Amino acid sequence: MGTRKKQETQKMAFSNTEVVFNNLFSLFTYLAVLVGVIVFALMAFLIIKYRERKNSQDPEDTPRLGRIPIVRGHGRNVLITVSLSTIILLALIIGSFAAVDTLLTPPNGTWCYGLYPGYGAQSPLNQDCPRIDVTGHQFYWEFSYPHALPHAPLYTEKYVFRVPKDATVVIDVTSADVFHDFGIIPFKIKTDAIPGRVNTIWFQPYQNGTYLIQCFELCGSGHYYMNATLIVMQVPQFQAWYNST
Amino acid sequence: MSPEQLPARIRRWLYTTNHKEIGILYLITSLFFFVAAGVLALTMRSQLSVPDNHLLSADLFNQFVTVHGLLMVFWVLSPFAFGFANYIIPLQIGARDLAFPRLNAMSYWFYLVSGAAMMMSFFFGGAPDLGWTLYSPQTSFKFTPTIGLNLGAAGLILIVVSITMSSVNFLVTMFKMRAPGMKLKHMPVFPWAILITIFMMLYAFPSFLAALLLLYVDRAFGTFYFSSIQGGALLWDNVFWFFGHPEVYIVLFPAIGVIADAISTFTRRPLYGSKYIIGSMIAAAIISFIVWGHHMFVTGIGLTSTKLYTVTTIAVSLPFDVMVIAMIETLVKARVRLKAAALFTLGAVALFVIGGITGVYLASVALDHALRGTYFVVAHFHYIMVGASIMGLIGGLYYWFPKMTGRMYNEGLAKIHFIFSFIGFNILYFPMFLLLDMPRRIATYAPSTGWAALNLMSTVGGFIFGLAQILLFVNLFASLRRGSISGPNPWEAWTLEWSLPSPPPAHDFDTIPAIAEDGTYHFGNSSGYPNGSGYPNGSKMGNGTVHSHLEGQSPWPVVVAFAAFIFFLGITIGQPSNPSVPVTFQPFWPLVLDGAILGVIALYGYSRERFSVHEETNVESWPFREVPNVKLGIWTFLGAEVIFFGVLIGAYFFVRTNSATWPAVGSLFEVRSGFAMTLVLLTSSLTAIMALVSAKVGSRNGLMASLFATFGLGVAFLYIKATEWISLGANGVFSVANGLPATSYFITTGVHGVHVFAGMLMTLYLLVNALKGRYLKGDYHAIEHFGLYWHFVDIVWVFLFPLFYLI
Numbered sequence A: 001m002g003t004r005k006k007q008e009t010q011k012m013a014f015s016n017t018e019v020v021f022n023n024l025f026s027l028f029t030y031l032a033v034l035v036g037v038i039v040f041a042l043m044a045f046l047i048i049k050y051r052e053r054k055n056s057q058d059p060e061d062t063p064r065l066g067r068i069p070i071v072r073g074h075g076r077n078v079l080i081t082v083s084l085s086t087i088i089l090l091a092l093i094i095g096s097f098a099a100v101d102t103l104l105t106p107p108n109g110t111w112c113y114g115l116y117p118g119y120g121a122q123s124p125l126n127q128d129c130p131r132i133d134v135t136g137h138q139f140y141w142e143f144s145y146p147h148a149l150p151h152a153p154l155y156t157e158k159y160v161f162r163v164p165k166d167a168t169v170v171i172d173v174t175s176a177d178v179f180h181d182f183g184i185i186p187f188k189i190k191t192d193a194i195p196g197r198v199n200t201i202w203f204q205p206y207q208n209g210t211y212l213i214q215c216f217e218l219c220g221s222g223h224y225y226m227n228a229t230l231i232v233m234q235v236p237q238f239q240a241w242y243n244s245t
Numbered sequence B: 001m002s003p004e005q006l007p008a009r010i011r012r013w014l015y016t017t018n019h020k021e022i023g024i025l026y027l028i029t030s031l032f033f034f035v036a037a038g039v040l041a042l043t044m045r046s047q048l049s050v051p052d053n054h055l056l057s058a059d060l061f062n063q064f065v066t067v068h069g070l071l072m073v074f075w076v077l078s079p080f081a082f083g084f085a086n087y088i089i090p091l092q093i094g095a096r097d098l099a100f101p102r103l104n105a106m107s108y109w110f111y112l113v114s115g116a117a118m119m120m121s122f123f124f125g126g127a128p129d130l131g132w133t134l135y136s137p138q139t140s141f142k143f144t145p146t147i148g149l150n151l152g153a154a155g156l157i158l159i160v161v162s163i164t165m166s167s168v169n170f171l172v173t174m175f176k177m178r179a180p181g182m183k184l185k186h187m188p189v190f191p192w193a194i195l196i197t198i199f200m201m202l203y204a205f206p207s208f209l210a211a212l213l214l215l216y217v218d219r220a221f222g223t224f225y226f227s228s229i230q231g232g233a234l235l236w237d238n239v240f241w242f243f244g245h246p247e248v249y250i251v252l253f254p255a256i257g258v259i260a261d262a263i264s265t266f267t268r269r270p271l272y273g274s275k276y277i278i279g280s281m282i283a284a285a286i287i288s289f290i291v292w293g294h295h296m297f298v299t300g301i302g303l304t305s306t307k308l309y310t311v312t313t314i315a316v317s318l319p320f321d322v323m324v325i326a327m328i329e330t331l332v333k334a335r336v337r338l339k340a341a342a343l344f345t346l347g348a349v350a351l352f353v354i355g356g357i358t359g360v361y362l363a364s365v366a367l368d369h370a371l372r373g374t375y376f377v378v379a380h381f382h383y384i385m386v387g388a389s390i391m392g393l394i395g396g397l398y399y400w401f402p403k404m405t406g407r408m409y410n411e412g413l414a415k416i417h418f419i420f421s422f423i424g425f426n427i428l429y430f431p432m433f434l435l436l437d438m439p440r441r442i443a444t445y446a447p448s449t450g451w452a453a454l455n456l457m458s459t460v461g462g463f464i465f466g467l468a469q470i471l472l473f474v475n476l477f478a479s480l481r482r483g484s485i486s487g488p489n490p491w492e493a494w495t496l497e498w499s500l501p502s503p504p505p506a507h508d509f510d511t512i513p514a515i516a517e518d519g520t521y522h523f524g525n526s527s528g529y530p531n532g533s534g535y536p537n538g539s540k541m542g543n544g545t546v547h548s549h550l551e552g553q554s555p556w557p558v559v560v561a562f563a564a565f566i567f568f569l570g571i572t573i574g575q576p577s578n579p580s581v582p583v584t585f586q587p588f589w590p591l592v593l594d595g596a597i598l599g600v601i602a603l604y605g606y607s608r609e610r611f612s613v614h615e616e617t618n619v620e621s622w623p624f625r626e627v628p629n630v631k632l633g634i635w636t637f638l639g640a641e642v643i644f645f646g647v648l649i650g651a652y653f654f655v656r657t658n659s660a661t662w663p664a665v666g667s668l669f670e671v672r673s674g675f676a677m678t679l680v681l682l683t684s685s686l687t688a689i690m691a692l693v694s695a696k697v698g699s700r701n702g703l704m705a706s707l708f709a710t711f712g713l714g715v716a717f718l719y720i721k722a723t724e725w726i727s728l729g730a731n732g733v734f735s736v737a738n739g740l741p742a743t744s745y746f747i748t749t750g751v752h753g754v755h756v757f758a759g760m761l762m763t764l765y766l767l768v769n770a771l772k773g774r775y776l777k778g779d780y781h782a783i784e785h786f787g788l789y790w791h792f793v794d795i796v797w798v799f800l801f802p803l804f805y806l807i
């Protein structure tokens, strides 16, 4: 799996989806840490400063038995809190929208350079670029590749999913039995595999290597081993493999 | 079943209807389930501590993960909180008990037997093993042919019944039985939190009940809602999460109430912005019903709707923001007493901040494409459910322990308990945020994944946290006898429960307090309010004193619950455990019949028992001043019914719009018979009105005749319905082509038919009493209450008729 590889090429991402995730996750985390630190510092400071001491006395407005306590608190402070938070949250919403647009819409005229013979670099960008069908079964994944020849049967393989480096890979995910979820772990992308429905996601792998695919929805006794291997290969090797199928 | 045959102590607990005793029963039972579910969790953590481990088989692991979740969510968090609510809220609002004490006892016993059903599922072919979210279509009999799951579903149905009864009860109590002068705005935050929780329960749980019913019928009778592709996964997702998101706030809000009030007490200051805290809770409660799609971000519901759900979900973090900031501002210029209860509640706020911030991550549809189904989610909701809810409620346990027992707990030990819990908690759950690549609910993982170290750390934290809880039990148990005497108000708090002796006497208040315009409150005559009026529940003795615990006891609640339990066992455990298709209904008749007969006897005994609940005359009851308790109870119950039928009808729409073909109008269901049934039912609404009018004017014959006509029309309706059912059944309507039309028709009209039948039983009961000359003139209320119900049932049919017969 990709752990050792990760160390070698720290800065290089595995896929476009990972880049999208990392950027957005960092944005969230910067803001989360900022807010968290402020809140915790404030809490700790107040608790220490105002803790009960030997000679300290109850504040004037201490609630006492026999009387409903006074109502206090400024609407203004609430407004400030809400406005500040709204600014932060708006940034997060905008960032999320941009990211999800990328995640869910394959680039215009799906560019499947190198994916299949006949769809070369020079060929026009083609909407009908063939997709790969991914089907979840209890408890394995099955990958069906369209054949270069029209109307030829799909080529189907279990457990192993091969794609060429840098290609735009569009996959249609579904299930043959129960609710599964198809996730390529290092690529930070997943979608549900639901019987009777097809969910489409896409990614562009940046590096050769093997990556762990797992099911992310409890689907029965074999759920924990319901995994597969994604192999990203150089284009010529992929074409050689593909032609051999 | 005479009460005298049982030893007094057992009888006291079995038959009690006293809110304080029921509160204690709730607390003890929920702590028992807490330990049970905790043991499951520690076993799972042991299994996950090292990679490729086989301490637990995958099958057992899946059962543990599921039952752990179900128990914690349904059998621990809410009942824990409602133990306090039972005990404390009547004291805080100056009521002597809940509005319906026997109903309250029944809620508790339903809760207990529902838990028993859930636990028993382990011994019937294995407990539910597909996650507490019970995703479809794996719940279909085809994929999970175990009785265990049926039994689990039965347990859930029973606990929903329990929750519905107690929410109606609390709602009426809090709206109708507050001490004179106690406006809603005078209530502390805890009762407010419970009130808001109850509203969410009333509108969320019917959706869950409907979902469970459809699931149960699918599994027991072989219908097609969840086993078909048109219904299936997304139908469940929608109805489950429509309930599920409000549910996560339902388990949180009571703890927020405890936290807020305890913080005010231990900082010696009035809560900062308490009205904003309450307003925020109301806002969050409302928004919680429109965020369920964030659990479906990757189900393919479409880019636009996922974006909308991102916005609503992120928006719901704002009210929580206000709550937290207000609590922190309370600390300014305060005098913070760091007692154990304060440590737990302040600690809960800190953990809630982390849980809330990470919730915002999950609200982002983009991040959820990576985080969905990972340990990041697990970390998030444990920071909320354990960090905020459980820690807050444990704070409540320390806070109210002196009130409930009259003894102080050991402060030093409690502080050690806090330190270990807090540190253990973070070692347990923080690593899970870093495990954001690891799928949740996997039984084991390969060493090559690199997840081992963090998992081991988490397991160590789990044991620290788990073992720390022993300190809690030791402390409380030992302090029961040995703790120093606490006196009425050890924390110098202001809320009403602290004005009573610890523990309070059975009847709570010698005199009901009254709150004056200036916010001071008084006991006794000085306020000008009557003194000593009002009875403790069920007692026939006046002057506000109960002389023995025998009074206010009723054997029937526990018997009704037990009957329901056997009945459900009966219809569940007869089914053979093999996925024979099609599924046929095979109950274990002896138990079914026993349960039914016992149930009828018990309900009859319940209704005949002379158990008087005194309605105080001098109470604060805005906004429902004019409506008597029972009527308000019925109205709220009908509100829940609206959601219930709404979901059934919604499910019908869902499968219908997803189906490519649907039988043409008139081809399956005859319009004529539908029309006839409509006429019959509408007429029966008229006769129900006539019954009320006759009762009011005092005409016994008119009353009898109208009730009889109503009954007869009910018979006619059911007769037409039965002929239709039989002819449809004979024609093999459950063919594959008609599977869903038949499923939706039979289930929806069947549920409605059961309602009609229940209404007819009520008319029979009323008829018998009318014969004896009851209900005339001023005594007409029972007829009115029946009428409300009956009109509702008719209105539902007015919707069903066009939906099934005309379009």
Ligand code: HEM
Binding pocket: B133, B248, B249, B251, B252, B294, B295, B296, B313, B314, B316, B317, B320, B355, B356, B357, B359, B360, B361, B362, B363, B364, B368, B371, B372, B373, B377, B380, B381, B384, B385, B389
């Ligand atoms: C601060 C506001 C909150 C936000 C923004 C939020 C957001 C979310 C989101 C988006 C998910 C879906 C994650 C996924 O399926 O991948 C989720 C899951 C969950 N949340 Fe929250 N949440 C919040 C507060 C709470 C509270 C208060 C509770 C409980 C007391 C809670 C309990 C849960 C649970 C149990 C799940 C897991 C559902 C599952 O099994 O998939 N959350 N939350």
Ligand SMILES: [Cu+2]
Binding pocket: A180, A181, A215, A216, A217, A218, A219, A220, A222, A223, A224, A226
């Ligand atoms: Cu799976």
Ligand SMILES: [Cu+2]
Binding pocket: B244, B245, B248, B291, B292, B294, B295
């Ligand atoms: Cu939710």
